[in-house]
Amino acid sequence: MQRETLDVDVLIVGGGPAGLSAALRLAQLQKQHGGAQVSIAVLEKARDAGAHELSGAVLDPSTLAELIPDFRQRGAPLATEVHSDRVYFLTTKHSLPFPIIPPPLRNHGNYIISLNAFVRWLAAQAESEGIDIFTGFAGQDLLIEGDRVVGVRTGDRGIDKRGDQKPTFEPGVDIRAKVTVLCDGVRGNLTKELLRRYQLGRGREPEQFAIGIKELWEVPRDRIESGTVMHSMGYPLRHDEFGGGFLYAMPEGRLSVGFVVGLDYKDPLFDPHVAFNRFKRHPLVARLLDGGQMVRYGAKALPEGGWNTVPQPYTAGALIAGDAGGFLNSMRLKGIHLAMRTGMLAAETAFEAVRSNDTSAAGLASYTDKLDRSAVKTELYPVRNVHQAFGYGLFAGLTFAGLNLLTGGRWPKRLNGVAGYERMQTLRSYYGDATSADILASNPASPSQSASFPVDRRLTFDKLTNVHYSGTAHDENQPPHLLVHTEVCESICGPEYGHPCTRFCPANVYEIVHEAGRPRLQINASNCVHCKTCDIMDPYAVITWVPPEGGQGPQYNGM
Amino acid sequence: MILLIAEHGRGELNRATWETVAAAQLLAKRLGGLPIKIVVPGGSDPVAQELAAAGVGDVVTLANPALEPYTPDGYVIALATAMASLSPQFVVVPHTYQARDFMPALAARLNKPLITDVTALAGSADAPSFLRPMFQGKLAAEVRPDGDPPYFVTFQIGAFRADQVQRGSSPANVSTVEVAVDRSAIRQTPEAPFQEAQRAVDLSQAPRIVAVGRGIKSQEHLPLAESLAKALAAELAASRPICDSGWLPMERQIGSSGQTVAPKLYLALGISGAIQHLVGMKGSRTIVAINKDPDAPIFEVADYGIVGDLFEIVPAIVTELQK
Numbered sequence: 017m018q019r020e021t022l023d024v025d026v027l028i029v030g031g032g033p034a035g036l037s038a039a040l041r042l043a044q045l046q047k048q049h050g051g052a053q054v055s056i057a058v059l060e061k062a063r064d065a066g067a068h069e070l071s072g073a074v075l076d077p078s079t080l081a082e083l084i085p086d087f088r089q090r091g092a093p094l095a096t097e098v099h100s101d102r103v104y105f106l107t108t109k110h111s112l113p114f115p116i117i118p119p120p121l122r123n124h125g126n127y128i129i130s131l132n133a134f135v136r137w138l139a140a141q142a143e144s145e146g147i148d149i150f151t152g153f154a155g156q157d158l159l160i161e162g163d164r165v166v167g168v169r170t171g172d173r174g175i176d177k178r179g180d181q182k183p184t185f186e187p188g189v190d191i192r193a194k195v196t197v198l199c200d201g202v203r204g205n206l207t208k209e210l211l212r213r214y215q216l217g218r219g220r221e222p223e224q225f226a227i228g229i230k231e232l233w234e235v236p237r238d239r240i241e242s243g244t245v246m247h248s249m250g251y252p253l254r255h256d257e258f259g260g261g262f263l264y265a266m267p268e269g270r271l272s273v274g275f276v277v278g279l280d281y282k283d284p285l286f287d288p289h290v291a292f293n294r295f296k297r298h299p300l301v302a303r304l305l306d307g308g309q310m311v312r313y314g315a316k317a318l319p320e321g322g323w324n325t326v327p328q329p330y331t332a333g334a335l336i337a338g339d340a341g342g343f344l345n346s347m348r349l350k351g352i353h354l355a356m357r358t359g360m361l362a363a364e365t366a367f368e369a370v371r372s373n374d375t376s377a378a379g380l381a382s383y384t385d386k387l388d389r390s391a392v393k394t395e396l397y398p399v400r401n402v403h404q405a406f407g408y409g410l411f412a413g414l415t416f417a418g419l420n421l422l423t424g425g426r427w428p429k430r431l432n433g434v435a436g437y438e439r440m441q442t443l444r445s446y447y448g449d450a451t452s453a454d455i456l457a458s459n460p461a462s463p464s465q466s467a468s469f470p471v472d473r474r475l476t477f478d479k480l481t482n483v484h485y486s487g488t489a490h491d492e493n494q495p496p497h498l499l500v501h502t503e504v505c506e507s508i509c510g511p512e513y514g515h516p517c518t519r520f521c522p523a524n525v526y527e528i529v530h531e532a533g534r535p536r537l538q539i540n541a542s543n544c545v546h547c548k549t550c551d552i553m554d555p556y557a558v559i560t561w562v563p564p565e566g567g568q569g570p571q572y573n574g575m
Numbered sequence: 576m577i578l579l580i581a582e583h584g585r586g587e588l589n590r591a592t593w594e595t596v597a598a599a600q601l602l603a604k605r606l607g608g609l610p611i612k613i614v615v616p617g618g619s620d621p622v623a624q625e626l627a628a629a630g631v632g633d634v635v636t637l638a639n640p641a642l643e644p645y646t647p648d649g650y651v652i653a654l655a656t657a658m659a660s661l662s663p664q665f666v667v668v669p670h671t672y673q674a675r676d677f678m679p680a681l682a683a684r685l686n687k688p689l690i691t692d693v694t695a696l697a698g699s700a701d702a703p704s705f706l707r708p709m710f711q712g713k714l715a716a717e718v719r720p721d722g723d724p725p726y727f728v729t730f731q732i733g734a735f736r737a738d739q740v741q742r743g744s745s746p747a748n749v750s751t752v753e754v755a756v757d758r759s760a761i762r763q764t765p766e767a768p769f770q771e772a773q774r775a776v777d778l779s780q781a782p783r784i785v786a787v788g789r790g791i792k793s794q795e796h797l798p799l800a801e802s803l804a805k806a807l808a809a810e811l812a813a814s815r816p817i818c819d820s821g822w823l824p825m826e827r828q829i830g831s832s833g834q835t836v837a838p839k840l841y842l843a844l845g846i847s848g849a850i851q852h853l854v855g856m857k858g859s860r861t862i863v864a865i866n867k868d869p870d871a872p873i874f875e876v877a878d879y880g881i882v883g884d885l886f887e888i889v890p891a892i893v894t895e896l897q898k
Contacts, residue, residue: 473872484831484850492825492832529820538819542832 019169020189024055025370026363027193029155029168029206031060032069033131033352034338035199036138036149037083037359038366043145045367054370056147057191059170061154061546063567065139068546070230070314070575071131071352072262072272074098074123074245078391079356084141093137094127095266099243104300106251106261111300119421120347120399123245128264128272131352132572154563155206156188158196160213164332164376167192168206171566176493194375195333195366199359202317202339203548205562210334216327222435223342224321224403226259227549229292229522230274231482232574235308237269247349252294252466255410257281258403261295262349263304270574271308273301276349278320279520279553280407280436283446285467287519288549293469293476305475313477313485314572315522315547320346323400324430329358329387330365330380337362343392347399347417354392361386398425404433440555442512467519479524483543486523487571490542490564497564498525498541498550504558505537513555520553545570577603578663578725579632580654581615582673583622584645584768591669593737596631598696598730599667600741607700609664614657616650617642623749630743633750635661641756647677648761653754655684660752663725670729682727688720689727694734707731733780776810776826783809783840786829786856787817790845790866790885794822800844803889806896809842814852830855844885848873865889 026042028035039058046054062068075094080087101123103114139149156171168191174184198207202225211217246263253259258278265271275292295301319325319342326343329336337343337358344351365383369375387393402420406413420427471478490497509515510528515537517526523543528535546569551561577599582589596611603609611632615623618636627634637653654677658666668674670692682689690705697717698704704719705728720726778784785804791797804811811827818828829836830852841859846852848864848871856862857876864877865885874880881888 480849480851484854489831540819 017187019187022057022189022191024057024191024193026054026056026195026197026366027167027191028056028058028197028199030199030201030204030338030340031058031062031065031139031149031151032135032199032201032338032355033138034340034355034359034362035060035197036065036135036142037079037356038197038199038337038363039142039147039149040083040138040145041360041363042367043142043147045364049367049371051371054367057193058142058147058149059153059155059168059191060149060151061563061566062569063152063571064136065149065151066132066135067571067573068569069131069135070228070316070570070572072228072230072264072274072349073129073131073134073352074264074350075127075129075134076348076350076353077125077127079353079360083356083360090141091137093133094129095133095270096128096243098123098126098128098245100241100245102244102246104246104248104250106248106295106298106300108251109299111248111298118417120345121247121349128243128245128266130266130574132575134352152567153189154566155200156563158206158209158213158334159190159192165196165210165334167196171563173565175495175565177495179495182493193333194370195335195380197335197337197359197362197366198340199338199355199362200340201548202319203551203561204340207336207340208551210331210336211327214331216329216331216336217325218328220327221321221324221404221430221433223319223325224433224436225279225549225552226276226318226320226346227279227288227315227520227522227547227553228274228276228318229288229315230272230313230575231310231485232312233271233273233305233308233310235269235271235305239269239308240265240271240304242267248295248300249410251298252291253277253410257283257286258406258410258413259291261301263301269308271304273305276318278406278436279317279549280434280439282439282441283466284440284443284513284516284555285519287467289479289482289522290466290469290519293471296475302475310477310485312487312572312575313482314570314575315486315545315549317548317552318346318351319344320403321433322346322403323393323396324404325433326396328384329362330377330383332377332380333375335362335365335380335383343396345395345399346403348395354395357390357392358387361390361392400425401427401431404431407431407433437553437555437557440513440516440553443514444512479522480543483523483545486545487573488523488543488545488569489571490544490568492542494565496539496541497562498539498544499560499562500537500539501556501558502537504556506535509554509556510535517550517554517559520549522547522549526550576661576663577609577611577665577667578658578661579611579613580666580668581613581622581626582669582671583615583617583619586619586621588622588625589669589671590737591671591732592626593740594732594735595667595669595730596629597737597740598693598735599665600631601696601735602665602667602703605696605700605703606664612661612663614654614661616653617645618751619643627747627749629740630745630747631740633748636749636751637754638751639754639756641758641761644765645673646761646763646765647680648763649756650677651680651684652756652760654681656754657752658685658725666725666727668729670731674729678727678729685725687725687727688722689729690718690720691729692731693728694731733777778810778812778827778829778834778836781810781836781838783807783842784812784829784836784838784856784859785809785842785844786812786814786846787823787844788814788846788852789816790847791817792845794820796886797822799886799889802893803842803844803896806893807840807842809840812836814846814849843873843877844889846873847871848876
């Protein structure tokens with residue numbers, strides 16, 4: 017088959033905060049140094065810039081101020097400055113405010129933003145610098161020659177579900193680049209492939225993830241003051257479950273409400289969406305939402321492992337930046353500024369390598385030095401062990417976090433973690449005796465506290481209704497973009513874990529239908545919101561997320 | 576005189592032209608018996624003969640090699656010339672993709688009014704008007720053309736019935752008129768036509784729909800819903816789980832990943848009313864829901880709701896309808 021090819025100097029895969037900061041930094045370097053034009057292309061799988069961007073979000077503007085010093089004059093959409101921080105410990109009925117706000121959760125000088133709006137603005141800045149952003153094109157495969165990455169192949173369009181060409185067929189394009197910067201986000205499909213192929217995670221701690229579920233609400237304007245940031249710990253999570261809720265109040269009664277859960281829980285019947293619903297029904301949250309209206313829904317995974325889980329972020333011809341590389345501070349619950357910073361440093365590395373005509377692994381290795389000398393390490397290194405400490409439970413984690421703070425992160429030993437999905441226990445080992453495990457396995461609407469929760473369609477919704485508000489859309493007649501070894505589902509995963517995919521997926525993609533008394537996994541791929549949780553959390557690691565046809569997926573306007 | 580532009584391609588008449596013949600006859604009658612003339616751009620002989628055989632009006636073919644294959648510029652030039660000599664009062668065409676392509680240009684070229692996607696006729700003999708949908712069918716606007724004729728009108732597919740064409744007793748005259756078309760004024764070069772796989776059923780045109788959901792429980796129970804659909808002369812449709820299971824083809828799926836419909840009557844059997852389904856049917860004129868669960872969201876949009884077992888209620892309705 018004849019494929020079109022496009023040659024550029026630097027290809028950036030992913031038009032989020034990391035990718036667009038990389039592109040803007042490249043344009044700046046070009047202006048500073050003059051000389052031969054370094055050609056740039058940015059690939060983005062969403063139809064429009066920002067459509068797949070989801071975050072809390074509170075932005076630490078430090079990196080933005082360096083990248084675009086006049087960001088205020090240029091109209092950066094920063095909804096409001098944070099002027100009030102609150103942290104609560106929740107019990108079933110009550111909320112105990114923390115008397116002092118733990119320093120990592122102090123947000124003075126930060127901004128509440130819509131990441132969707134922010135990224136749209138960043139994209140406009142990049143386009144005004146003459147950078148080509150190819151929206152609607154997903155990076156499907158890495159192009160590899162010898163031992164180096166030479167670019168990316170975009171996905172074919174117009175393939176039907178049997179894999180045959182439709183009349184609208186268009187083959188993907190090979191974009192060849194001297195340096196490919198992978199900013200494909202948390203559990204990016206290309207980064208995953210790169211890490212596997214070159215074993216870039218060797219000698220590092222296993223990656224750790226969490227899932228964040230968020231709704232955007234419109235509530236009466238006098239309900240909560242704009243600029244208020246609230247975080248919670250405790251209920252509805254149990255002591256061995258990591259995570260908490262957040263509420264960020266923006267002007268005009270817009271309220272972000274969300275819940276983050278570590279993807280390392282043990283209970284196979286745990287459902288993050290149920291935890292989110294319970295959080296919303298807690299009196300502290302319910303009184304804020306009551307009478308308001310949910311206007312958007314979304315979910316995304318977060319890399320939470322920290323410094324010790326960051327892989328070697330370069331190989332011949334490729335660099336990794338942003339969430340894809342795990343650059344997120346889970347203590348501060350912030351990653352946007354680190355994504356931007358690593359994108360900028362990757363751009364500097366790529367620029368030097370292209371100019372000196374050495375894009376080998378050695379030529380790109382200076383990226384690590386740049387990271388080590390930058391604010392990325394200053395911020396992430398001291399808290400490198402904290403997430404792993406929570407592996408010993410909430411109280412051990414909090415104690416460690418406190419000690420860590422007092423000592424400035426001086427702790428001689430590296431705390432080891434295990435991949436979160438390996439911590440999930442079977443029904444039998446979690447729920448004890450065989451009979452209850454059998455009962456739970458045969459009854460998807462199980463009596464477990466964490467597996468089900470009635471919805472009232474006012475404050476709480478079922479997943480299917482929520483999915484509608486994500487705006488997600490996929491052509492039904494295309495090859496599945498969730499590759500699942502389904503033979504494991506019925507024979508092993510069902511009896512042992514009770515099909516946890518039906519619970520950890522926040523978008524009702526996985527459904528068990530009973531046909532002739534036998535369970536069959538039905539994959540509603542068109543519901544997918546691209547959060548990657550299934551790729552991360554399924555206990556047998558048999559689910560692989562690949563991009564659907566470009567331009568499809570959620571529409572996170574205002575998220 | 577009402578001038579009807581026939582649509583044809585690859586030597587075959589587009590069937591939608593017959594619907595427009597029916598509409599033109601109703602319009603002619605309303606205006607006190609105006610004659611109808613049919614013009615076939617690009618002069619395809621079998622098409623002209625087929626139309627003439629029906630005896631509904633004179634058939635004129637506009638002959639010029641530049642009219643085959645179709646280009647919007649070629650049609651606009653040829654038809655604008657023909658208008659000058661024929662001076663019709665109304666120019667009517669089916670609201671096809673091709674009409675959407677050249678009709679606005681033709682009307683603009685002659686600076687005459689164009690009323691598109693018409694579903695019904697209204698007004699009086701002196702002041703005829705046309706109904707056309709607005710806001711995705713939520714409103715019907717009555718539009719009257721202004722200024723001097725000719726007035727250009729396109730008729731929605733399915734709004735008029737081809738089988739109600741009044742056929743004449745004897746074949747009509749067929750004549751050929753040579754038109755001048757300056758080839759250099761045609762700016763388009765057509766490629767071979769391509770067609771997406773066609774939908775076998777177009778639920779959006781059905782006046783009545785019986786839709787089934789998970790509550791039907793198994794494929795063996797589908798004939799029950801079919802019997803109700805037959806008794807109501809309705810189309811059978813379904814919510815997503817039914818089509819996902821393969822019990823009905825995907826083209827009968829209603830909702831955000833299927834078709835959007837707004838029939839006069841929508842009967843939901845055992846459909847809980849997930850929002851993805853509701854967005855595909857909430858524009859229906861009258862919604863009747865039968866569901867066991869009184870809290871099912873479908874009842875929030877239903878005009879009439881029956882809480883109960885569809886396996887008892889549906890046979891009872893069928894029996895009543897058959898009386």
